[in-house]
Amino acid sequence: MRTLAELPDEARLPDRALEIAHAVGDRLREPEAVADIAREAFAAAPPGLMLPGWQPASVLLGHAGVALLHTHRAARGDAVWARAAHAHLAAAAAGVARHGPAAAGDLILPARLHARVSGGYAKLLARSTAAHASFTEAGVRRLAARLAHSGPGLSYLEYDAVAGLARQGRLLLLAADGGDERAAHVLAEVLALFAGLARPVRVGGREVPGWWCDPGRYVVPRDRDAFPRGDLNVGVAHGISGPLALLSLADLAGHRVPGGPEAIRTITDWVLGKEHTDQWGAYWPGRLSYEEETGQAPVEAARTARAGWCYGASGIAGSLHLAGRALGDIKVRARAADAVRAALRRPVPASMEHDPGLCHGRAGLVQAGLRMVAETGDPELWDGVDRAVRGLVDCFDESAAFGFRQYVEHVPGAGAPGNDGGPGAAHLLDSPALLDGAAGAALALASYADVRRGRTLGPDAGAWDAALLMS
Numbered sequence: 001m002r003t004l005a006e007l008p009d010e011a012r013l014p015d016r017a018l019e020i021a022h023a024v025g026d027r028l029r030e031p032e033a034v035a036d037i038a039r040e041a042f043a044a045a046p047p048g049l050m051l052p053g054w055q056p057a058s059v060l061l062g063h064a065g066v067a068l069l070h071t072h073r074a075a076r077g078d079a080v081w082a083r084a085a086h087a088h089l090a091a092a093a094a095g096v097a098r099h100g101p102a103a104a105g106d107l108i109l110p111a112r113l114h115a116r117v118s119g120g121y122a123k124l125l126a127r128s129t130a131a132h133a134s135f136t137e138a139g140v141r142r143l144a145a146r147l148a149h150s151g152p153g154l155s156y157l158e159y160d161a162v163a164g165l166a167r168q169g170r171l172l173l174l175a176a177d178g179g180d181e182r183a184a185h186v187l188a189e190v191l192a193l194f195a196g197l198a199r200p201v202r203v204g205g206r207e208v209p210g211w212w213c214d215p216g217r218y219v220v221p222r223d224r225d226a227f228p229r230g231d232l233n234v235g236v237a238h239g240i241s242g243p244l245a246l247l248s249l250a251d252l253a254g255h256r257v258p259g260g261p262e263a264i265r266t267i268t269d270w271v272l273g274k275e276h277t278d279q280w281g282a283y284w285p286g287r288l289s290y291e292e293e294t295g296q297a298p299v300e301a302a303r304t305a306r307a308g309w310c311y312g313a314s315g316i317a318g319s320l321h322l323a324g325r326a327l328g329d330i331k332v333r334a335r336a337a338d339a340v341r342a343a344l345r346r347p348v349p350a351s352m353e354h355d356p357g358l359c360h361g362r363a364g365l366v367q368a369g370l371r372m373v374a375e376t377g378d379p380e381l382w383d384g385v386d387r388a389v390r391g392l393v394d395c396f397d398e399s400a401a402f403g404f405r406q407y408v409e410h411v412p413g414a415g416a417p418g419n420d421g422g423p424g425a426a427h428l429l430d431s432p433a434l435l436d437g438a439a440g441a442a443l444a445l446a447s448y449a450d451v452r453r454g455r456t457l458g459p460d461a462g463a464w465d466a467a468l469l470m471s
Helices: 010-027 031-043 063-074 079-099 101-118 122-150 165-177 181-197 221-226 241-252 260-273 313-327 330-345 362-376 379-394 438-452 461-468
Strands: 201-203 206-208 231-233 276-278 281-283 287-289 406-409 426-429
Touching: 010 063, 010 379, 010 438, 031 063, 031 079, 063 079, 063 101, 063 438, 063 461, 079 101, 079 122, 101 122, 101 165, 101 461, 122 165, 122 181, 165 181, 165 241, 165 461, 181 241, 181 260, 241 260, 241 313, 260 313, 260 330, 281 313, 281 330, 313 330, 313 362, 330 362, 330 379, 362 379, 362 438, 362 461, 379 438, 438 461
Parallel strands: none
Antiparallel strands: 201 206, 231 287, 276 281, 406 426
């Protein structure tokens, strides 16, 4: 393939982006071969990196997410991609059969989008939605009962956008928008719980937001050292910006509960109140300690600030923009757009330079920028997105099994060395997954090529980023 330096005209960037997306898709065509490489790559990773591994049924970490890439291209008229999408969906469904109802919801987004392209999947969607609704209903009621009985204190896994109720609720919203009444009923329970989290609680004699995370429920041991009295997570992946996105998306789709609009306003104001600025513009701390939130310690914003979708300004701003739309608040939308401009202007940190992924890498920045530029058409945003795409294109590696490798940075104190055995070193992993791997990077490039050529990002296969609550 040609490098960008060999391209005669800047206008060829969309061609190069689509060329790479197709190349990645070709490498991800056969489910069995993809799974074999992924399993071997995760098995060979240094111990202690806390990697979730290859999860066949998962939309973020398995075949269901890879199917989204093939469906995206099938929507452009190529039956070869449709067959590949179906093969990965079948592999994901087989994974659900092994892993049970907790995985059933992962089929909803790829099956619904593929049905819009090729038809079918009515029985699969009905079974998956029913199982997911039952699983989520049990979870939300269990959490509500515990909070009522034992008082405040969450684990982020209970409510977040990766494994928790924000993610589960987004899948229910897809089904509810398709007319599933049971999904709509359970979604209302999730939204009501999130509306309740917007009310303050008392912890240690001081008032904090209801989404305060209890250190006794942390799943990462080093978090107890960093936040001995708990924390308030600001980001999308594991923080309150995930529930904010769900509340806003549901409101925009007409699914409202008592207290929902007020919760959107309360959370929006809290997040905006945590904004900091540097020479490039707005950014946020990824997490605030109990002491920082209650005024017992100064806020060290740079300590937990990140650049990517998961904890960074691009993801947080996307949730704020959705909230601004739900609230009909032009000022909130403008501040969100300014924050994305800043994220695209800001020099790429070393941790992102070689990371092509959606979660905390370059692809997430590209997709967040695309979502904002589709809303505004702003030329400065387009310039920033073009720069971000160039950086993502430069991460493409012909020698990698899937064209892009997941970049896993060793965090000091996490208990595992990187490739060179030193703190801060990185491990490169052949992952095909949506969240951190090749499928997500390729989808961001394909979406960029589409938007640059005048296509929209949805509601057809372009709405794949609903998996990240971007839409």
